Amino acid sequence: MTEAVSFRGVSRYFGSVRAVDGVDLDIRDGEFFAMLGPSGSGKTTCLRLIAGFEQPTAGDIKIYGEQAAGVPPYRRNVNTVFQSYALFPHMNVRDNVAFGLRVKGAGKPERHKAAEDALAMVELAGFGDRRAGELSGGQRQRVALARALVNKPKVLLLDEPLGALDLKLREQMQEELRSLQRALGLTFVFVTHDQDEALSMADRVAVFANGKMQQVGTAEDIYRRPNSRFVADFVGSSNVVPADFVGAGPHDRWASLRPEDIRLDPLGHEAVVTSRAFHGRVIKLGLKLGNQSLTALIPATETLPQPGDKVRVGWDRARVHVMGNGA
Numbered sequence: 001m002t003e004a005v006s007f008r009g010v011s012r013y014f015g016s017v018r019a020v021d022g023v024d025l026d027i028r029d030g031e032f033f034a035m036l037g038p039s040g041s042g043k044t045t046c047l048r049l050i051a052g053f054e055q056p057t058a059g060d061i062k063i064y065g066e067q068a069a070g071v072p073p074y075r076r077n078v079n080t081v082f083q084s085y086a087l088f089p090h091m092n093v094r095d096n097v098a099f100g101l102r103v104k105g106a107g108k109p110e111r112h113k114a115a116e117d118a119l120a121m122v123e124l125a126g127f128g129d130r131r132a133g134e135l136s137g138g139q140r141q142r143v144a145l146a147r148a149l150v151n152k153p154k155v156l157l158l159d160e161p162l163g164a165l166d167l168k169l170r171e172q173m174q175e176e177l178r179s180l181q182r183a184l185g186l187t188f189v190f191v192t193h194d195q196d197e198a199l200s201m202a203d204r205v206a207v208f209a210n211g212k213m214q215q216v217g218t219a220e221d222i223y224r225r226p227n228s229r230f231v232a233d234f235v236g237s238s239n240v241v242p243a244d245f246v247g248a249g250p251h252d253r254w255a256s257l258r259p260e261d262i263r264l265d266p267l268g269h270e271a272v273v274t275s276r277a278f279h280g281r282v283i284k285l286g287l288k289l290g291n292q293s294l295t296a297l298i299p300a301t302e303t304l305p306q307p308g309d310k311v312r313v314g315w316d317r318a319r320v321h322v323m324g325n326g327a
């Protein structure tokens with residue numbers, strides 16, 4: 001099967017800055033693919049390389065099997081939704097959505113019909129005559145989406161599209177985006193620095209740091225089997241401890257143990273509680289076990305240990321993931 005997007009040895013340097021550094025990547029047709037990483041890790045540059053707003057310094061990009069080199073952005077089968085939305089506030093919603101078609105020279109009835117269809121997809125039928133500047137944040141986000149969909153791209157590139165929304169709306173839009181993607185069967189490439197967002201929405205997640213792709217896999221792969229300390233720390237919170245400490249092998253290896261996998265266990269190891277924070281359904285305990293500091297997430301029960309208390313804790317060996325030499 002042809003991949004939607006493939007990178008082979010792709011780099012993009014800006015002077016001495018290696019924004020993207022030797023990335024090999026395959027994004028499958030119809031998949032919801034998230035690029036996750038801290039600020040400056042190269043996610044946006046990857047997206048811009050796919051869009052054609054940037055050219056690689058080295059390497060090869062294919063979009064549905066075709067060489068991307070030399071193909072201008074408007075002739076690629078991709079469209080971008082920016083975080084800023086980049087709407088024209090004085091224009092009405094329909095004209096905003098149809099803008100790209102006008103630039104391409106489509107006639108008015110055709111533009112009108114396509115814009116109305118795209119607005120219906122994002123559940124904004126009937127909003128065409130409103131001015132973009134009069135819409136709420138969530139509605140603007142949908143208009144920006146409709147404006148990308150109107151071009152019928154095969155790949156939709158989304159750069160932190162929900163970054164400007166408050167938490168409630170953001171969660172709602174996450175679900176809407178996911179179901180829209182399923183319904184349309186398009187390939188979505190989604191950039192975010194929010195690990196919860198990446199894990200909950202994407203079929204597969206690529207984790208970036210320093211311009212390099214550190215790991216790619218399903219949310220569960222990345223969370224359960226991080227391949228490095230960086231991924232273990234960045235994706236969820238993790239206790240990264242020497243492997244021998246958790247009974248998982250020789251000392252020169254590192255292991256990750258998720259806080260929610262540590263439990264109170266009368267037959268377990270003795271630990272001292274160093275901190276406690278209430279989070280509703282769970283409490284977060286800081287623990288000291290010998291010289292090792294650990295974080296545990298424990299279901300909130302009536303008997304909540306206090307800082308200074310001694311408790312006994314244990315974990316299931318199967319939940320310990322050994323990562324190699326701690327790279």
Ligand code: ATP
Nearest residue numbers: 014017019037038039040041042043044045046193
């Ligand atoms: P963020 O989440 O903050 O957007 P990011 O992971 O998307 O970060 P990029 O925007 O891809 O990261 O940037 C990667 C690196 O490349 C950064 O160090 C950035 O400063 C640098 N960079 C990106 N674009 C340019 C440019 N046009 N000129 C010079 N340096 C750039």
